Each structure stands twice: as C-alpha cells, then as structure tokens.
Amino acid sequence: MSDAVLEVIGLKTHFASKGGVVKAVDGVDLAVRRGEVLGLVGESGSGKSITGLSILRLIDPPGRIVGGRVLFDGVDLAALDDEAMRRLRGDRIAMIFQDPMMTLNPVLTIGTQMIETLVAHPRTPALSRAAMRERAVEALKRVGIASPAERLAAYPHHLSGGMRQRVAIAIALLNDPDLIVCDEPTTALDVTIQAQILAEMQTLVRGPATSSPLALIWITHDLTVVAGLADRVAVMYAGRIVESGTTAEILESPRHPYTLGLIASTPAAAAQRASTDRRLEQIPGSPPSLAHLPGGCAFRPRCARAQDDCRVEPPSVVDASGRSLRCFHPVEHAR
Amino acid sequence: MSVDSTPLDGPVAASPRADFVADFASSKTAVFGAVLLLAFVVVALLAPWLVPQDPYDLAKLDILDARLPPGSPSGDGAMHYLLGTDSQGRDMLSAIAYGLRISVAIGVLSTLCAALIGITLGLVAGYAGGRIESLIMRIADMQLSFPSILIALILLAFLRPGLGNIVAALIAVQWAYYARAVRGTALVERRKEYIEAARGLGLSTARIVFRHLLPNCLPPLVVVATLQIASAIALEATLSFLGLGVPITEPSLGLLIANGFQVLFAGKYWISVYPGIALVLLIVALNLVADRLRDLLDPKLRSR
Amino acid sequence: MLAFLIRRSLQSIAVLFAMSLIVFAGVYLIGDPVLVMISPEASQADIVATRAALGLDQPLWVQYGRFVGAALSGDLGRSYAYSEPAIRLILERMPATMELAIVAMAIAIVVGIPLGLWAGLRPDSLAGKTIMSGSILGFSLPTFWVGLMLVMLFSVSLDWLPASGRGATVDVWGLKLSILTLDGWKHLLLPALNLALFKLALIIRLVRAGTREALLTDYVRFARAKGLSNGRIVGVHVLKNILIPIVTVVGLEFGSVIAFSIVTESIFAWPGMGKLIIDSIGVLDRPVIVAYLLVVVTVFIVVNLLVDIAYSVLDPRVRLSDAGTQA
Numbered sequence: 001m002s003d004a005v006l007e008v009i010g011l012k013t014h015f016a017s018k019g020g021v022v023k024a025v026d027g028v029d030l031a032v033r034r035g036e037v038l039g040l041v042g043e044s045g046s047g048k049s050i051t052g053l054s055i056l057r058l059i060d061p062p063g064r065i066v067g068g069r070v071l072f073d074g075v076d077l078a079a080l081d082d083e084a085m086r087r088l089r090g091d092r093i094a095m096i097f098q099d100p101m102m103t104l105n106p107v108l109t110i111g112t113q114m115i116e117t118l119v120a121h122p123r124t125p126a127l128s129r130a131a132m133r134e135r136a137v138e139a140l141k142r143v144g145i146a147s148p149a150e151r152l153a154a155y156p157h158h159l160s161g162g163m164r165q166r167v168a169i170a171i172a173l174l175n176d177p178d179l180i181v182c183d184e185p186t187t188a189l190d191v192t193i194q195a196q197i198l199a200e201m202q203t204l205v206r207g208p209a210t211s212s213p214l215a216l217i218w219i220t221h222d223l224t225v226v227a228g229l230a231d232r233v234a235v236m237y238a239g240r241i242v243e244s245g246t247t248a249e250i251l252e253s254p255r256h257p258y259t260l261g262l263i264a265s266t267p268a269a270a271a272q273r274a275s276t277d278r279r280l281e282q283i284p285g286s287p288p289s290l291a292h293l294p295g296g297c298a299f300r301p302r303c304a305r306a307q308d309d310c311r312v313e314p315p316s317v318v319d320a321s322g323r324s325l326r327c328f329h330p331v332e333h334a335r
Numbered sequence: 336m337s338v339d340s341t342p343l344d345g346p347v348a349a350s351p352r353a354d355f356v357a358d359f360a361s362s363k364t365a366v367f368g369a370v371l372l373l374a375f376v377v378v379a380l381l382a383p384w385l386v387p388q389d390p391y392d393l394a395k396l397d398i399l400d401a402r403l404p405p406g407s408p409s410g411d412g413a414m415h416y417l418l419g420t421d422s423q424g425r426d427m428l429s430a431i432a433y434g435l436r437i438s439v440a441i442g443v444l445s446t447l448c449a450a451l452i453g454i455t456l457g458l459v460a461g462y463a464g465g466r467i468e469s470l471i472m473r474i475a476d477m478q479l480s481f482p483s484i485l486i487a488l489i490l491l492a493f494l495r496p497g498l499g500n501i502v503a504a505l506i507a508v509q510w511a512y513y514a515r516a517v518r519g520t521a522l523v524e525r526r527k528e529y530i531e532a533a534r535g536l537g538l539s540t541a542r543i544v545f546r547h548l549l550p551n552c553l554p555p556l557v558v559v560a561t562l563q564i565a566s567a568i569a570l571e572a573t574l575s576f577l578g579l580g581v582p583i584t585e586p587s588l589g590l591l592i593a594n595g596f597q598v599l600f601a602g603k604y605w606i607s608v609y610p611g612i613a614l615v616l617l618i619v620a621l622n623l624v625a626d627r628l629r630d631l632l633d634p635k636l637r638s639r
Numbered sequence: 640m641l642a643f644l645i646r647r648s649l650q651s652i653a654v655l656f657a658m659s660l661i662v663f664a665g666v667y668l669i670g671d672p673v674l675v676m677i678s679p680e681a682s683q684a685d686i687v688a689t690r691a692a693l694g695l696d697q698p699l700w701v702q703y704g705r706f707v708g709a710a711l712s713g714d715l716g717r718s719y720a721y722s723e724p725a726i727r728l729i730l731e732r733m734p735a736t737m738e739l740a741i742v743a744m745a746i747a748i749v750v751g752i753p754l755g756l757w758a759g760l761r762p763d764s765l766a767g768k769t770i771m772s773g774s775i776l777g778f779s780l781p782t783f784w785v786g787l788m789l790v791m792l793f794s795v796s797l798d799w800l801p802a803s804g805r806g807a808t809v810d811v812w813g814l815k816l817s818i819l820t821l822d823g824w825k826h827l828l829l830p831a832l833n834l835a836l837f838k839l840a841l842i843i844r845l846v847r848a849g850t851r852e853a854l855l856t857d858y859v860r861f862a863r864a865k866g867l868s869n870g871r872i873v874g875v876h877v878l879k880n881i882l883i884p885i886v887t888v889v890g891l892e893f894g895s896v897i898a899f900s901i902v903t904e905s906i907f908a909w910p911g912m913g914k915l916i917i918d919s920i921g922v923l924d925r926p927v928i929v930a931y932l933l934v935v936v937t938v939f940i941v942v943n944l945l946v947d948i949a950y951s952v953l954d955p956r957v958r959l960s961d962a963g964t965q966a
Contacts, residue, residue, distance in 0.1 A: 056864055058860060058863055058864060086863075086866050086867075086868065087866060088866065089863065089864055089865065089866035090864060090865035090866030090867070091866055094864065094865070095861075095864040097857055097860065097861055097864075099857055102856060102857035102858055103857050103858055103861045104858060104861070105858040105862070105876050105879075105880070106858075106880075106955070106956060107879045107880055107883070107953070107954060107955060107956075108875070108876070108879065116865075116867060116871065116875075117865045117866070117867070120865065120866050120867045120868060120871070121866060155955040155956070157955070157956050168861070171865065364772070480891075480894075480939070481894070481939075482894050482895040482897075482898035482899070484895075484898045484899060484901070484902075485898040485935070488898075488901070488916075488920065489662075489928075489932070491920075492920040492923070492928060565779065569779075569781040572781050572783070572784075573781055573782065573783050573902055576783045576902070577783075577901070577902065577905060577917060578917075578921070579920065589781075589783075592783070592784065592787070596787065596906075599787065599790070599791060599795070600795060600802070602795075604791065607787060608791075611784045611787065611788075614781065614784065615779065615780055615781075615784060618779045618780070618781070619775070619776065619779045619780075621779075622775055622778075622779045623775065626775065
C-alpha cells in the first residue's frame with residue numbers, strides 16, 4: 001500500500017522473565033494509511049500496548065524486539081540509530097498513554113512540558129520563544145481547553161483528569177505528526193469525559209486538514225470506542241492479530257470466534273438479544289499466560305468451534321479486500 | 336504494558352525455606368558477608384578458648400612487652416604476638432578477640448532489648464490507636480528527630496561510663512525505630528480480614544496482637560534489626576572512643592582503637608589499626624547481610 | 640506565608656521550652672559537679688560554700704526559674720570550668736563547627752548527586768556497581784575510624800595535609816571564616832571529608848534509588864515518547880523529582896552532621912563546639928552542656944524551617960499552610 005504511513009510486518013517483542021520467555025507480541029502485521037484510524041482491540045495481556053510501544057521503540061529490558069519490521073513511511077525504524085529515532089518521536093510519530101495522572105511530570109508546568117517538545121524538535125527557520133508559546137496556546141485551544149494562556153503556567157495537579165489527557169493530546173499534536181499511537185487514553189476517565197474526548201478526536205482527524213492528514217492507532221479493550229472512531233479494526237489475542245478489517249466488517253460480520261465472543265459480551269449486545277436473559281455473556285476460560293502458550297491456535301482452549309486441526313497454529317490469511325483472518329473454522333455469515 | 340507473566344499453574348515452591356536460602360546465596364557479596372559474620376560470632380563466643388592470652392588478667396601482662404610490633408616474640412619467648420602488643424603489653428590478637436566479644440554482646444543485647452520494648456510499644460500504638468498511639472508516637476518522633484549520638488552522649492554524661500549504662504543508652508536510642516516501623520505495619524495489618532476474623536472469634540487482645548498481628552509485621556523488622564545491630568556496634572565504638580563508653584577495664588573495639596590513637600603518630604599503627612579493621616569488617620558484614628535480606632523481604636523490590 | 644512563619648515560630652518556642660525543661664531536669668538531677676570540680680581534700684565547709692556560690696543549694700524549681708529568667712535575657716549561666724558566660728563560649732566556637740558542617744554537607748551533595756545519578760542510570764555497569772559497593776562501605780565505617788585512617792594516610796604517611804587544627808581565618812562581618820584562605824582549606828579538607836563520608840554514602844543511595852524509580856514512571860516514558868534528549872530527561876525531569884526527597888533528607892541529616900562533628904573535632908583537634916562539649920561532659924560543666932543543647936536545638940529548628948520552605952518551593956503540590964503538618 002503506497003499510501004501506508006505505517007506498516008508492521010511480523011513484529012515480535014519478547015520479554016525475558018524468571019518464568020520463561022514472555023511472548024508479548026508474537027508475529028503482528030498491521031498497516032495504517034494516511035489519515036486513517038486503526039482500532040487495535042484486545043483484552044489486558046493481549047499485547048496491544050506492547051505493540052504500540054514497539055512501534056515507537058520504547059521497549060526497555062528485559063523486553064526486546066526480536067523480529068519483524070516496522071516501516072514508517074517506508075523507512076525501517078529498526079535500522080535507525082537511537083538519535084534518529086529520538087528525532088522521529090514527538091515529531092512525526094507521537095504517543096499518548098493511559099493514565100493522565102502520571103503522564104505529565106508533576107513538578108513541571110504545563111507550559112514547560114509543551115514548549116520543551118518544540119525545543120526538542122527544532123525547525124528551520126527556528127521558532128522564537130514567543131512563537132513557541134503561541135503554538136502551545138493554539139494546540140490547547142484545538143483540544144478544547146478554556147483560557148489556554150493561563151493554563152500554561154499551571155501544574156498538572158491543578159487540572160482534572162480529562163483536561164490532563166487533553167493536554168497530552170495537545171502535546172502530541174504540537175509538531176504536526178503523521179501518526180499518533182493512543183494507548184487506551186480514555187480508559188481511566190469518566191464515561192462522559194471519555195465521550196467528549198472521543199468526539200474531539202473525531203473532529204481532529206476528520207476535520208480540516210493540517211499539513212498532512214493525521215493517522216491514529218487507537219489501542220483499547222472497549223469495542224464500543226472503536227465503533228464510532230475507527231475506520232479499520234484489528235483484533236489481538238495472545239500476542240497475535242486474529243482478525244482485521246474495516247470497522248463495519250468486523251462489527252457486523254465478525255469471523256473469528258474470539259471477535260464474536262468480544263462483541264457478544266458487550267452490554268449493548270446483551271440489550272439486543274431477543275431473549276429476556278439480559279445477562280452479560282462471557283467467553284469461558286481466561287487468557288493464556290504469554291510465557292506458556294498452548295501449541296497451535298492460542299484461542300483453542302476457549303473456543304466452542306475448535307477441532308483437532310486447530311492444534312496447528314493457523315496462519316493469517318489476507319483476502320482481496322484487505323481483510324485478514326487467523327482461523328481454520330471461522331464463523332460464517334449469511335450474505 | 337499489562338503483561339500477565341505469572342504462569343497460571345506453575346510449579347509450587349518446593350520448600351520456602353530452601354528457596355529463601357538459595358535466593359540469599361545467589362548474591363556472592365551477601366554470602367561473603369554472612370560467612371564473615373559467622374566467623375566473628377564464633378570468635379566472640381569462643382574467645383577465651385581460642386586466644387593465647389587473657390587480656391584482662393593483669394597478672395599475666397608484662398609491661399616490658401609493651402608496644403611490640405606484629406610478629407614479635409614475647410620477652411619470655413613463650414608466645415608470639417601475632418598482631419603486636421598495646422601500651423600495657425597486652426597481646427593485640429587476644430585483646431581484639433575479647434573486644435569483639437564485648438562489642439558484639441553490647442550490640443546484640445541492646446538491639447534485642449530495644450526491639451522488645453520498641454515492638455511492644457509499636458504494636459500497642461498501632462493496634463490501640465487513639466490517644467495511646469498519639470502519645471507513644473509523639474515521643475518516638477521527637478526522639479527520632481534528634482541524632483542518636485547526641486542523645487547517647489547526653490545520657491552517658493549523666494550515667495557515667497559503665498557497661499550496663501552504655502547498653503541502657505543504646506536501648507534508649509534505638510527503641511523508637513522499632514516502635515515506628517512496627518506501628519506502621521500494624522496500622523496496615525490491623526485492617527486486614529484475618530484480624531477481623533480473630534476479633535470475631537472473641538480472642539483476647541493480647542492474643543490477637545502477639546499471635547496474629549506480630550508475625551505479619553516481622554519480616555521488615557529482621558532487616559531493621561540487623562542494621563540496628565551494626566549501628567549499635569558503631570555507636571558504642573564511637574562513644575567508647577570518645578571516652579564515654581565502656582570502662583577501661585573491659586575494652587570494646589572502640590576503646591582499643593582510642594587507646595592506640597596517641598601512638599598512631601609515632602608509627603605504632605597496630606594498636607589502633609587492627610582493632611579498627613576488625614570493627615569495620617564486622618559492621619560491613621552485618622550491612623551486607625542486611626542489604627541482601629532487604630532485597631529478599633521487601634516485596635516492592637522483588638523483581639531484582 | 641506570614642501565617643505559616645508565625646505559626647512555626649510559636650511552635651519552635653514551645654519546642655525550645657520543652658527542651659529546656661528536659662535538659663535542665665536531666666543535667667541538674669544527676670551528678671554533682673561540685674565534687675568533680677573541687678579537689679578531693681576539700682573540707683565539707685568548702686563544698687557547702689562552693690555549692691552556695693553556684694546557687695546549687697536552692698530547690699530545683701528555684702534553680703529552673705532562675706535559669707529561665709536568665710535565659711530570656713541571654714544569660715545561660717557561667718561555665719564552671721572557664722568562668723565565662725556559657726553562651727559566649729558556645730557562640731565563639733560555633734562558626735568553626737558550622738563551617739565544618741556546611742562544607743561537609745556541600746561535599747556530600749556535590750559529589751553524591753552525580754555519583755548517585757550515574758549509579759541509577761547505569762546500575763549494571765562496573766562504575767555503577769563500584770559506586771554502590773563503595774556506598775555500603777561509606778555508611779558502614781564509623782566516622783571516627785575513617786578520621787583515623789584519613790589522618791594516617793594523608794598526614795602521617797603522605798604528609799600532604801595537616802592532621803589537626805584550623806587554618807588561617809579571614810574576618811567576614813565579625814565571623815572568622817577559614818574557607819577563604821588556602822591554608823584554611825588545607826586544614827579543612829580532611830575533617831570535612833571525614834564528616835561528609837557517611838552523608839555522601841546516604842545521598843548516593845537515595846539518589847540512585849530515586850533515579851531508578853523515576854526512570855520507570857509514566858512521565859519519563861512520555862518524555863521519551865516526545866522525543867526529548869536523554870540529557871533533558873535526566874537533567875530536568877528526573878532531577879527535579881528526586882531533589883525533593885533529597886532536600887528533606889539533607890535537612891534532617893544536617894543535625895546529625897553537627898552531632899557527628901563532635902567526633903571529627905576530637906580527632907582533628909578542630910576548635911569547634913564539639914570539642915568543647917566533650918570536655919564539658921567530662922567535668923560535668925552543666926551550664927555549658929545546657930547552653931550547647933539549646934543552641935543545637937535552635938539550629939535544628941531553623942534548619943527544619945528552611946527545609947520546609949525549600950520543599951514547598953521545589954514541589955508545587957505542597958502548600959506552605961500544610962507544611963506544618965508534614966509527618
């Protein structure tokens with residue numbers, strides 16, 4: 001895909017631990033086009049956050065990226081030296097984390113933390129201090145923060161969780177990145193704030209174009225979040241992508257049993273069920289330990305459709321429309 | 336980020352004690368410290384049988400043998416002074432072994448008593464709460480805000496030098512650490528369910544505190560106690576060096592060092608330096624062991 | 640801010656008062672200085688006379704009342720040994736001790752923070768491990784023994800630095816300071832190093848632990864995701880956060896430095912308060928002991944106040960009004 005801003009091919013990130021090697025990410029393929037929003041969905045422990053961190057090469061020992069390639073605008077990030085990678089981060093690729101409480105340094109002002117991002121990525125011609133302040137104020141306005149100029153002098157603990165996350169988003173936007181990786185940015189926030197931020201992200205992505213369209217990878221465990229925001233969805237289980245496709249395809253006609261289970265277990269699905277039984281459906285069993293993965297398909301122990309040939313790991317099959325699936329016995333849907 | 340790496344049905348620990356010893360031994364410096372410590376304790380316990388001379392028996396000393404360098408033979412040729420002699424003609428090796436005895440004894444005794452008092456008060460404060468807790472903690476905090484050497488100094492200024500007095504001073508200086516440490520843990524533990532359950536069963540307060548609360552507060556205390564023994568030994572040495580510690584008739588390592596201070600400049604280094612080395616090794620050994628214990632017993636640092 | 644200062648001043652006076660009570664009771668209840676001062680052959684009449692002359696025959700509470708009354712006008716009694724006002728003796732020697740203590744603390748901070756940072760950033764390197772082992776040694780070794788070793792090495796064997804006394808001083812606003820002369824530094828270096836070692840080890844360990852903790856936080860990860868240079872991350876983000884506990888510890892430990900200066904001053908014959916107090920304890924020169932304790936307590940209180948103020952400046956989450964309740 002020539003307009004892919006990011007291509008991940010066979011990414012493997014492993015962690016050495018006392019209990020063995022933890023294969024947090026074990027062969028992940030992703031692609032994100034310019035201006036596209038990709039939702040990366042999975043439970044805790046599925047490896048989705050590690051995938052995000054791996055893209056930015058923020059994996060620390062005892063973890064290591066042991067295989068695969070991450071192509072950003074065609075450039076293999078693994079081949080870059082540390083300094084070159086540092087220049088990319090915060091400039092063309094940015095990342096936002098889950099807990100806004102601790103993402104911002106409590107002893108530095110908002111202004112300091114915003115302006116240092118601009119200072120770290122100097123442009124030619126260089127921006128003056130005043131110009132940097134202006135950009136910071138603009139960015140805060142863009143994410144919907146009132147009285148932005150005063151906020152610059154504030155400390156993180158003066159702001160609510162929602163505001164802090166907005167500041168983090170503003171920081172990510174400061175240098176007009178091509179891609180932002182968002183690791184569950186709304187999970188720690190109230191539902192109402194969550195909705196607000198999602199709405200604002202939609203405006204940012206689909207709204208008036210900046211110098212280049214902004215792509216997002218939105219990592220979450222909550223399917224309802226991706227429903228409104230994402231163009232494409234990739235579902236992750238036990239370190240692998242088990243299914244991916246457009247949002248409509250995945251949500252309306254999921255083919256992997258795990259995806260089906262995920263959708264069925266949402267409260268909305270319970271509400272839609274014809275029967276009077278409104279109990280939430282759960283996928284039986286629990287996710288496997290990433291240090292001791294069962295051989296073959298990782299979902300096999302919990303899958304109602306599993307058969308003997310599932311003891312061999314299913315390869316990821318990509319069809320003509322770009323939809324991928326890693327399953328020997330997918331769910332069929334009437335066309 | 337949220338990687339669950341604990342195996343769901345991994346192997347059960349064969350024996351927690353064996354595991355603990357193995358974990359401890361995985362650090363070479365800790366093993367070195369433990370072995371050294373053991374050696375010192377053995378020497379301290381068996382000193383009278385291990386050394387050639389009783390340094391406190393004035394009749395056996397020959398003043399003519401004073402200040403001989405290491406390796407010299409005694410005047411009557413009966414023995415060799417492996418580490419030289421001091422200003423009274425005492426064999427340094429024997430003096431050091433006996434001094435070790437005193438230093439270790441004082442350190443351990445004062446720590447144990449301080450621990451006993453401090454733990455009891457801390458448990459009472461933590462469990463009882465309210466005014467009692469405030470009172471005990473207020474006193475402990477006030478005391479802890481003063482350097483221990485100052486407190487000990489002033490106490491010994493009144494109680495003149497003496498073995499019992501210095502132990503008393505050390506106890507007075509140390510109890511507050513235990514009280515504070517235990518009270519902190521007790522505060523956390525007393526809200527836990529097993530205490531509720533014990534209360535529900537109608538167990539007496541004393542039983543709850545000592546049989547149920549205490550064992551759960553102990554692990555961090557082991558580390559504190561080991562460090563405190565080292566610190567007590569160092570403090571006693573310092574006080575004795577300043578002339579406010581043990582009486583001159585039963586010198587600890589600190590006093591031995593002080594005795595040799597004057598002749599240090601005359602080149603007779605062995606009278607101060609050897610006891611000094613013994614003291615330092617003892618303290619270092621204790622600290623190494625305590626460090627390792629802390630790494631093992633502190634749940635927050637478990638990953639390393 | 641003003642309310643805070645007023646409240647703290649009142650608290651301090653209360654603490655001083657309590658301390659004076661304790662000190663007075665302790666010092667005056669135990670031991671009889673008269674017997675120490677007078678020659679053993681003195682007659683009973685002489686003893687009685689001396690006691691009366693020193694006011695020691697009065698009931699305790701009268702003595703205490705007199706003591707407080709005099710203290711409020713700056714008179715803390717006359718030294719039995721020197722026949723000079725006790726407070727003057729102490730204050731004369733205070734600059735020497737403070738000079739030693741401040742230089743020692745400065746060494747500990749200036750050397751300790753960089754070493755601790757290194758050990759925290761590269762814990763598995765040879766340098767990192769050496770620094771940590773060295774730090775264990777640093778706080779294991781008793782101060783007096785380190786002093787002895789320093790003297791042996793630098794004075795006796797190498798003869799690079801003098802073993803005792805204070806160097807030439809320069810008058811600055813009535814205070815005699817020896818840090819302004821080369822000779823002063825030559826005499827100051829060994830005792831200051833001696834005093835600094837323990838605190839140095841402590842600061843190294845603190846800074847290392849703080850650095851390791853800080854490197855694992857989300858805000859450091861976010862800073863890396865922003866593409867900030869390592870220099871900026873460590874120098875600004877990490878450092879500013881670890882300075883807060885460091886300042887607190889430095890403040891608390893300063894009192895300990897002053898206390899341990901007693902040992903260092905004994906070994907290096909440094910003419911400060913410490914040497915005076917040891918001698919005074921030996922002869923039970925009560926006024927001097929009392930004056931010393933009160934002066935030292937005052938220093939502690941002032942240092943604590945400064946630490947609290949510094950704390951509120953460094954940590955924007957802290958408001959001075961609740962600094963008084965910092966546990």
